[in-house]
Amino acid sequence: MTVSGVGVSPGIGHGPVYVLTVSVPEPPEGATYQGEADQEKAKARAALERVAGELEARGVKAGGEAKDVLGAQALMARDPGLAIGVDALIERGTAAARAVYESFATYRELLVAAGGYLGQRVADLDDVRDRTIAVLTGQPLPGVPTVAAEPYVLVARDLAPADTVLLRKDVVAAFVTEEGGPTSHTAILARAMGVPAVVAARGATRLRPGVRVLVDGGAGTVTVEPSEQQVAEALRVSRIRERALDAAAGPGRTADGHPVPLLANIGGPGDVKAALDSGAEGVGLYRTEFLFLDRTGAPTREEQRDAYRAVLEAFPHGKVVVRTLDAGADKPLAFLPPPSQEPNPALGERGLRMFRAFPDVMAAQLQALSDAAEGISGRLQVMAPMVSTVEEAAWFAHECATMGIESSGVMIEVPAAALRSKDLAAVVDFFSIGTNDLAQYTFAADRQVGGLSALQDPWQPALLDLIAAAVGEHGVPCGVCGEAAADPALACVLVGMGVATLSMAAPALPAVRAGLAGHSLAQCRTAAAAARGQVTAVEARNAARAHLPGLAELGL
Structure with a gap:
């Protein structure tokens, strides 16, 4: 099974x-309390603060990305709007534990409705709720064995x-x-x-x-009661893979020396160490929206400058590609409400469209980026998300130039941009393909809906065709920063299609480096042609791998 x-x-x-x-049960509906309302409010506030403090302490102890993740959870517990909701319910006679439950329920509904990135944070919210209720009711929280x-x-x-x-x-x-x-x-x-x-x-x-x-x-498989032979074979392949990854070092390149800079996707300075440890040659996607999330107001220009400069200083000999604020749809911001109610936020005012609607926020970010690059040897490149037309691309390039930013580009996430890449190339310096959103818009399949994952498969031949169209023959360098770049086989295919750089989560870098080093550029081109010649994603993957024999030898 x-x-x-x-x-x-x-x-x-x-x-x-x-x-x-x-096993933290829902507090009974209609539960009331004995005593004064102010005492019950103080009890609720103390529980929320205790939970926030414990989460922060765990984050500090763990460090790295965990610190940021648990810090964001602590902010949930300290949210002023939540406290107001809890107080209001207590004023009406509701017990603290039930008031917390009902107040969190309101936020939960908003996250579920938002879907996407925020929808996946429901688990974080539920955890804060359960921890708070456990404190209020004297229950132990269920945990996992640490030994x-x-x-x-x-x-x-x-x-x-x-x-x-x-x-x-x-x-x-x-x-x-x-x-x-x-x-x-x-x-x-x-x-x-x-x-x-x-x-x-x-x-x-x-x-x-x-x-x-x-x-x-x-x-993505879980084999129940595997045979000893299955386990042994899986471990054998895994050991081969680990040896190959350990042996892979240095800049990304094919077996015959064709350079392919391998870059990291990051969310802020806290991700830099993992990127450097994995051999990243720079940053191919700096997701700046993580500076803006969980805030009631935009970060100051100085805060932004320091966060950008820290990353630029970490890569003095490489490039750092920064994506400007990608707000809207699955990443709404409290201080940047959409201009109108949108029946389909994914097709509404998001990315560059939202950026243009709030010129002060845009100007502050671009100026902060320009300030951060001053006197730095690393190369700053700034790109806009969700660009659809040449007019949008030209406008963004002009705004960057006005702020003193020397290199501006656009994300290719919309089929229209891929199909007209030659026109876009006339007004910007580089492209970066976001395969996740490009697949979503190509196949009309929400990237967060598990039941549509087959349509999100980056091996879909139609998606490969759009990537080829974006790369084109216009002379503008084109990278890939979507999850597709993290697949060693697909990385070879992308290079064979003319993609100049690959950017991915740091842990994926060694495998991609090894995969490229095991094949020549000619093999990558042959594999790309074979993949695009198929009609299904499975056939495309199999056809490409047939021309990339080194992957199996490396256990990839």
């Missing part, structure tokens, strides 16, 4: 299943970041969750820890506790 999901952190893990069940006789496979409906950061690779062999997606905090932390992980695995929590499973975090 095999349970399938979405692989979000590559690697092989096997061991007995430990099923995590959340075990052998590494176990942790299975859960979803997994809270606060629990994830306590785990170690020598204790947890793999994560499997029924919910979540590639951008959920569980996925982000699993990748940072280097632990194999599969999310969106329906039915996983029905696995019998203690049953042995084999998890493939690359393929």
Whole structure:
């Protein structure tokens, strides 16, 4: 028996299943309290602050991305709007625990309705709620074993970041969750820890506790009661892969020396160390929206300048490609409300469209970027998200030039931009293809809906055709910063199609470096042509791999 999901952190893990069940019950509806309202309010505020403090302390202890993730959760507990809602319910006689539950329910509905990145943060919100209710009612929170006789496979409906950061690779062999997606905090932390992980695995929590499973975090599969031979073969391939990755070093290039700079996708200065440790030659996607999330007002120009400069200083000999604020749709900001109610936010005012609607926010970010680059040897490149037309591209390039930014480009995420790349090339300095959104808009398939994952497969031939159209023969360098770049086979195909640089999550860099080093540019071109000649994603992948024999030899 095999349970399938979405692989979000590559690697092989096997061991007995430990099923995590959340058991903090919902406080009874209509629950009231004895005593004064002010005392009950103080009780609720103290519980929220205790939870916020504990989350921050865990984040500081864990460091890295965990610090940022748990810091964002602490902000949820300290949200002024939440406190106002809790106080109002208590004034009407509702007990503190029930008031907290109902106030969080309002926020939960908003996140679920938003979907996308924010929708995947529901688990974070639920965890803060449950921790607060547990404090108020004197219940222990269910946790995960931090010591075990052998590494176990942790299975859960979803997994809270606060629990994830306590785990170690020598204790947890793999994560499997029924919910979540590639951008959920569980996925982000699993990748940072280097632990194999599969999310969106329906039915996983029905696995019998203690049953042995084999998890493939690359393929997204969970094999129940594997044979000794299956485990041995998986581990053999994994060891070959690890040796290949350890041997891969230096700048990205093909076997015959064709250079392919390998860059990292980051969300801020806290991600720099992991990028450097993985051999990143620069940054191909700096997601600046993470500076703006969970705030009631925009970060100051000085705050932004310092965050950008820290990354530029870390790569004095490489380039840092910064994406300007990508707000709207699945990343709404409290201080940048959409101009109108949108029936379909993904097709509404987001990305550059939202940026243009708030010129003060735009001007502050571009000036902060220009200030950050002053006197720095690293090369700053600034690109706009969600560009559809030449007019939009030309406007953005002009605004960048006005602020003293020397290199401006655009994201290719909309089919119209890919199809008219030659026209766009006349007004900007570079392109970067966001394969996640490009697939979403090409196939009319929400990138966060697990049931449509087949249409999000970057091996879809139609998507490969659009990438080829974007690369074109216009002479403007074109990189890829979507998740497609993290697949060693697809990385070879992209290079064969003429893609100049590849950017990905830091842990994926060694595998891509090894895959490219094992093949010549001619092999990559042949593989690309073979893939584009197929009619299904599966056929495209198989056809490409048939011309990339080094991948199997490397265990990739």
